[in-house]
Amino acid sequence: MSKNVLIFSNDKPESQDIKMRLVKHLKNAGGLIHEKDIAPDIIVSIGGDGTLLSTFHKYIEFVDRARFIGIHTGHLGFYADWQGYEVQELAQAILESDGESISYPLLNIEIDLIDGTHYNQLALNEFSIRAISGTMVSEIYIKDHFFETFRGDGICVATPTGSTGLNKSLGGAVIHPRLDAIQLTEIASINNRVFRSLGSPMIIPRDEWFELRPHVHSDHKEMIVSIDNMTYSDKIISCVKLSVAQERIHFARFKHTHFWDRVKHSFIGINDNDSMDKNPNNYLK
Known part of the structure; x- marks a missing residue:
């Protein structure tokens, strides 16, 4: 079945070479390379996790x-299921796939700047x-209720x-991505007899949200705002609301690595004494 x-x-030269080979295999097998006036069925990212975020x-x-499908040529490849030497196999899997996917929650960000600008x-x-x-001083609200400064x-x-x-x-x-939740963690919070915050991570469900209201001082207005791999230093924020988005990202299901196997590979590594690790097929579920 033809796919767009x-x-x-x-x-990177390695990534560009993989791209050319994938295009060749897809065209030879009857696939369509994306045309701007047609919405893509599949989006392939070739590189590391930063490339997938881009x-x-x-x-x-x-x-x-x-x-989405990730081909790994970076250092960690947490989102990537495929390697460069599997291009021909991937091309065939794309064309034979029936549309099955696994979806993960996204973060919805609503920002109000002090100049009145609003964007999502x-x-x-x-x-x-x-x-x-x-x-940095900021009031934190949870579902419109003041929680802490x-x-x-x-x-x-x-x-x-x-x-x-x-x-x-x-x-x-x-957190396992099947959970529709978001998590707030503090960065080097001040906790003493005068100032106090929870200090622990907070996890909230889909029907709640965090609202941050940074204090803007005349001698300290600007802050560094990061959204994934994008960073801004010219945003003077009066309020930001963060919640589980209605939209979700969908990854192609074929050969989609189990989340906890991703975590283990990324942070613990392979243990030769672990019988599961001796069979790489156990990580392709």
């Missing part, structure tokens, strides 16, 4: 209708806000798939 396939690659944001208009954005991994200098370096709010990134390094929990 969009391919995005980083600039692919996600570049083609975000298709996020709720196309299936989606994140696959996380949103973070940090002070450029000094201490945070003081520290910053705040991170992550999706389940993003829970293995910055969130994990801050001591947050790793």
